Amino acid sequence: MFKLLATTAALATLLGPAVQAGPPTAPGTSPATTVVSTSLRADATTGVTNPTAASVLAGMSLEQRVGQLFMVAAPASGYTSGTVHAITDHHVGNVYLSGRSSAGLVATRKMTDRLQRMSTTSRTSNVTLLVATDQEGGYVQVLSGRGISTIPTALTQGSWGTSTLRSRAASWSAQLRGAGVNLDLAPVLDVVTAAWAPYNEPIGQYDREFAHTSAAVTTKGLAFLEGMESRNVGATVKHFPTLGRVRYNTDTHSGVTDSRTTSGSAYLDPFRSAVDHGVEAVMVSTAYYSRIDARHPAAFSRTVITGLLREQMGYDGVVISDDLGNAAQVQAWSPGRRAVDFIDAGGDVVLTGSTADVPSMVDAVLAKAESSSSFRAKVDASALRVLQAKHSLGLLRRYARLDVNGSLGPATVSALQVYLRIRTTGTWDALTRKTLQRAVGTPIDGDWGPASQAALQDFLGISRDGSTSLNARTVAALQDYLNAQR
DSSP, rough: OOOOOOHHHHHHHHHHHHHHOOOOSSTOTTTHHHHHHHOOEEETTTTTTTTHHHHHHHHHHHHHHHTTEEEEEEETTTTOOOHHHHHHOOOOOOEEEEOOOOHHHHHHHHHHHHHHHHHGGGGGTTTEEEEEEEEETTTTEESSSSSSOOOHHHHHTTTTOHHHHHHHHHHHHHHHHHTTOOOOOOOOOOOOOTTTTGGTTTTGGGGGGSSSHHHHHHHHHHHHHHHHTTOOOOOEEEEESSTTOOSSTTTTOSSSSEEEEEEEOOOGHHHHHHHHHSSSSEEEEOOTTTEEEEEEGGGGGGGIIIIIIIIIIISEEEEEEEEEESSSGGGSOHHHHHHHHHHHHTOOOEEESSSGGHHHHHHHHHHHHHHHHHHHHHHHHHHHHHHHHHHHOOOOOOOOOOOOOOOHHHHHHHHHHHEEEEEHSOOHHHHHHHHHHHHHHSSSSSSSOOHHHHHHHHHHHHOOOOOSSHHHHHHHHHHHHHHHHH
């Protein structure tokens, strides 16, 4: 959870004019150098460095900053060459696991690790990916299989007590984190009345709403959100302003319009509460809202994103688009136009299910940033918001290369904790053991015995040796593995 004052003035204060205006004009000078050197915090004992979002941004090229503003599909059953090229050739800094996979927790973690290794290169300024997925429950659950619970629909979740829902969401969050997912594209905060639910194609027909009143959706949606956050997985509330009052689905229909919702509608109350809570991300729909801005879909509307969400509601976090790649609602715009219009309206992360659209989208944003100083400032502000979210989720921590010596010392434990996205202490404590047990798919009890040891050896791809605790051979393999993740 984070709050960030990412106005143009605040960005200038943090990074200086060179960041907004482009590279320094004087040869051999770099005003950002001081920011980088003074913002890095290293623990001499653990060897872990914690660069701030501002210092990371200051060290990025324009191409790398633009890359942070995209989230591209990576099929959960096995990513494609399109995903790889988006990351390695176009600096794309975020992915979402799409489709469906029953491969389970450990197999998913191995895939997300491979994606992360692609991102931690000079091409992306060594910045970890946001790895997201749609893990709502019911008809919308991307990941399943061994180690991952079957989640009921939101309407069923909404019938539970608030503390029960919060607790179960925490458990689902821990599973996502174990699978290498750090952002859930949930909860759905759309309000659909009981009478309208059978006719509401995107939400009501699939029981994706927690309840049928704004008050109940607020209570249960925030419980889900808090459970997710409690295990360090970010939440994304959707679909702002609401898809609860439309007839058709923007994924499959064009011209989808809500002619009833206003900027003061009670249907927006769940989002207002999430903003007050400090939610990590808000997803904006691509529907039209004729009583708010009749001329532009919400994702392309300054009135909706900058005016209503940011200025009236005071939201200063990450704004993610609904799909701007394959959705029928946006096909009248060229891919490049979609990306530019979303960022120009105040959005931060262009989500696209079409990897084929990435080159033209990225090129259009780059061209606009190079020709317009005001748009460049928006790119910088958005990239800072994305990096701040990554910082709040522990994704900007880095560690020195480990000596492969088979010794489970503070440096190795700290590197493991960075990999697991938990607090870095350098101590082989119960939390670290439990989180590692979850990641390798063994019973989670905090005691490292034969079953845990065998599961870790399987995960590392080395033969089982019957050892009952972490031995030098296994630790050396773990050090090798962690070095590959840097």
